[in-house]
Amino acid sequence: MFPVEEITIAQLHAAYLEGKTTAREVTEAYLERIEAYDKRGPYLNALITVNPNAVADAANLDAALKSTGKLTGRLHGIPIIIKDNINTSDMPTSSGVALFKDFIPGRDAKSSLSELAMGLADTINSVLPGFTRNPYNTAYASGGSSGGTGVAIAANFGTVGIGTDTGGSVRAPSSINNLVGIRPTVGLVSRTGMAPLDSQRDTPGPMTRTVEDAARLLDVIVGEDPADPRTADAEARIPPTYTAFLDRAGLKDARIGVLRQVFKLQDGADPRVIELFETAIADLRGAGAEIVDEFNVPGFEKFPRPPQTAAQYKADWERFFAYEGPHFPVKTVAELRDAPAGKGVHALHAARVAEVAAVTKTPDEDPATVQGRKDEQRYREAFSAAMDVARVDALVFPVWTFPPKINGDRGQTPQGQLTFIGSATQWPVVVVPMGFVGENLPMGFQFLGRPWSEGPLIRFAYAYEQLTRHRRPPPTAPPILDKKLWLRGGLFV
Numbered sequence: 001m002f003p004v005e006e007i008t009i010a011q012l013h014a015a016y017l018e019g020k021t022t023a024r025e026v027t028e029a030y031l032e033r034i035e036a037y038d039k040r041g042p043y044l045n046a047l048i049t050v051n052p053n054a055v056a057d058a059a060n061l062d063a064a065l066k067s068t069g070k071l072t073g074r075l076h077g078i079p080i081i082i083k084d085n086i087n088t089s090d091m092p093t094s095s096g097v098a099l100f101k102d103f104i105p106g107r108d109a110k111s112s113l114s115e116l117a118m119g120l121a122d123t124i125n126s127v128l129p130g131f132t133r134n135p136y137n138t139a140y141a142s143g144g145s146s147g148g149t150g151v152a153i154a155a156n157f158g159t160v161g162i163g164t165d166t167g168g169s170v171r172a173p174s175s176i177n178n179l180v181g182i183r184p185t186v187g188l189v190s191r192t193g194m195a196p197l198d199s200q201r202d203t204p205g206p207m208t209r210t211v212e213d214a215a216r217l218l219d220v221i222v223g224e225d226p227a228d229p230r231t232a233d234a235e236a237r238i239p240p241t242y243t244a245f246l247d248r249a250g251l252k253d254a255r256i257g258v259l260r261q262v263f264k265l266q267d268g269a270d271p272r273v274i275e276l277f278e279t280a281i282a283d284l285r286g287a288g289a290e291i292v293d294e295f296n297v298p299g300f301e302k303f304p305r306p307p308q309t310a311a312q313y314k315a316d317w318e319r320f321f322a323y324e325g326p327h328f329p330v331k332t333v334a335e336l337r338d339a340p341a342g343k344g345v346h347a348l349h350a351a352r353v354a355e356v357a358a359v360t361k362t363p364d365e366d367p368a369t370v371q372g373r374k375d376e377q378r379y380r381e382a383f384s385a386a387m388d389v390a391r392v393d394a395l396v397f398p399v400w401t402f403p404p405k406i407n408g409d410r411g412q413t414p415q416g417q418l419t420f421i422g423s424a425t426q427w428p429v430v431v432v433p434m435g436f437v438g439e440n441l442p443m444g445f446q447f448l449g450r451p452w453s454e455g456p457l458i459r460f461a462y463a464y465e466q467l468t469r470h471r472r473p474p475p476t477a478p479p480i481l482d483k484k485l486w487l488r489g490g491l492f493v
Contacts, residue, residue, distance in 0.1 A: 079159050081160070256447075297386040311365075393449070447460050
């Protein structure tokens with residue numbers, strides 16, 4: 001069987017063109033890994049559904065390559081893990097809700113997520129698969145709400161993944177699954193067919209093992225979409241290819257601001273995370289970056305965190321239910337709230353769904369939503385002004401100020417996560433691994449840039465990645481050397 005562990009898009013394409021393997025063989029290798037590690041062995045529990053046509057689709061691609069001698073596109077033969085709140089016409093899209101589990105959109109492997117994408121810090125991902133386990137230490141959380149995608153890509157169940165990010169759901173699981181994650185500028189990637197959480201902040205984004213693969217995947221998913229008005233400005237902002245920014249010397253002479261104010265927030269930070277981050281800053285400096293230490297956004301510590309409001313949830317959810325057409329199981333949030341036992345959302349989310357269902361005001365009428373939009377504008381103005389004054393190209397700060405928490409522990413407060421800044425500004429962020437703490441627990445940090453600056457952020461992240469090489473595969477999902485061994489449970493006795 002062709003070895004797929006840690007393989008990249010470019011490596012797979014080269015292998016296809018050189019006749020070293022086929023898309024079918026690669027797909028079967030990933031399916032074998034899923035069978036060995038997702039619902040047995042370490043029971044990572046990352047996937048809700050697997051495309052039943054995956055092998056046949058791969059065989060068709062092999063036939064096309066044999067006939068023409070050319071790849072069919074930029075993702076030819078690349079198995080992708082897609083978060084289960086993004087529509088694909090050949091598979092159910094459940095958003096992690098039991099009531100939706102058989103709905104196949106009219107208009108690939110699907111990963112586990114926190115129900116309705118609500119769970120940045122949740123460790124119960126949904127009632128469908130249950131806990132998704134961190135492959136680096138299965139006692140710990142995988143992050144939400146794209147934790148299934150994060151675990152699946154970290155464990156080499158697919159080549160690349162796509163998650164969605166509202167409050168940090170690409171960035172958080174990327175950080176604690178030793179991955180690269182990109183939250184693009186809102187409007188760079190269409191949200192059509194994506195179950196919403198907050199349409200002002202929602203965006204899909206790549207989750208990959210390397211910066212290069214993140215750039216290649218971003219190339220494919222960006223662009224203007226008439227069905228999503230937020231993408232109207234995208235075409236003029238998109239470079240010919242984001243891979244042009246893959247420069248090993250990309251940090252030379254870059255001015256990078258360090259947002260140390262995040263350590264002064266209510267919860268503080270774990271000393272181990274601070275130490276790891278300080279090492280990352282030293283590495284940035286060693287790579288040629290000019291570090292602007294003690295970068296300051298006046299008053300930031302007292303800025304309110306713009307909420308994700310029930311009024312916005314309700315408007316976005318019910319707009320999406322209508323978009324899905326007459327065969328979608330519900331038309332209103334109230335119908336979801338009142339779903340029969342075993343069909344509704346998990347008890348941990350039931351109260352929030354009930355709160356959303358009870359809303360009677362539109363977002364424009366709701367004081368909390370209106371104030372939240374004003375607060376978001378305050379973030380954009382304050383960060384833009386501070387970055388201009390300091391003349392920095394990007395800011396850096398951790399994704400979390402604490403290591404991952406133990407599965408089932410909901411005690412960690414939101415102050416432990418620092419994804420709210422990118423969400424409030426709606427600016428681009430690239431997450432890159434910065435090492436491990438404690439019991440083999442990965443941690444990452446963020447490059448935050450101005451709107452549409454994905455290219456420079458990729459350049460900085462790539463240079464750091466190539467220097468430090470913190471990515472390593474998890475110990476719970478090693479290469480399968482003997483299929484008979486894992487069928488007997490021999491890998492985990």
